[in-house]
Amino acid sequence: MDSSTATLFVSFLIFSLTYTFEDQREITAKPGDDVTLPCWSPRGEAVILLEWSKPELKTDGYVFLYRNERSYENYQHPTVRGRVQLSDPEMKDGNVSVILKNVTINDAGTYECHVVISNPEGRDVETKDFIQLNVTWAEGDKDGGDKDEGKKDG
Template identity: 50%
Template sequence: MLSSTLLCFLLFLPLSEEPDELTVKPEQDVTLGCRALSDGPVTLLEWNRRDLKDEGYVFFYRNQRAYEKYQHPRYRGRVELRDPEMMHGDVSVVLKNVSINDTGTYDCRVIITGGNESRKLINLTVTDSDPTSGQEVEHPRLVVGVSVAVGLVIVIVLLSSVLCFIIYKRRNSPTNNPSYKAPADEST
């Protein structure tokens, strides 16, 4: 029973930070999704591409404005915030007119007032083969949903096991045994 409880607990631990996988066709616009941990004002937002990090940003925002001068030349004029107001911590960017050269791992780093920092990785693949739509990857939600469903199944199995044990004990108690004879009443 302890191992089942431990397994149930482990299912609800945060999943390791694996990059989202996103595949699109050339010439599409693609949203690279990212959110701040909370809904405070954004102090700093950096979108990098791992292999181009030292050559400039994909997108850079500080002091309540974006700075194109810090962008890698390949991304100037092609990247914008999906929501310029960054409501509800949405710091996603739209990359316009993607090409094969945009394939890579993108790193979102956002810091809000108070110093809370969050990060997100996205592996973007631009290919002519049959890709998924050019929208945000939804598979992390699927992973969480499956984890919750598995957790519920485990809880149901555990509760069923306990119920079956209780029924078994009651049916096999001495008072339900036909050969059982109650002790004589000594008060008479």
């Protein structure tokens, strides 16, 4: 790698990281909701690796892991295992979003979407996106939720 290529690469990396942090999205959900955590890879490019993680989790495990053209539920963190799936299993148009089902208060936090694609030049390209998930009770629902809205007794 010559110096101009290295400089261009470092500049691109700094721009990518800066852009990613400025573009962090925030989603608010209520306990029990299913929520889509949005993430997109470049359209038409083969996804080599997709890692959804939650940096706040202290132990090993992913929120979602896809590589070698399949997902790996056994690598999911126990707190989300069985509750996460691709929004579009075929990842059409670069949609690598995931659905987190039956959200709990413990699901609140920052999620990272890390995608590695193979571009037409044969070089792997990485992107990262960050989503902030806030889980709150709806106003007037501080007792944990009255699913029948008070229509039933007992």
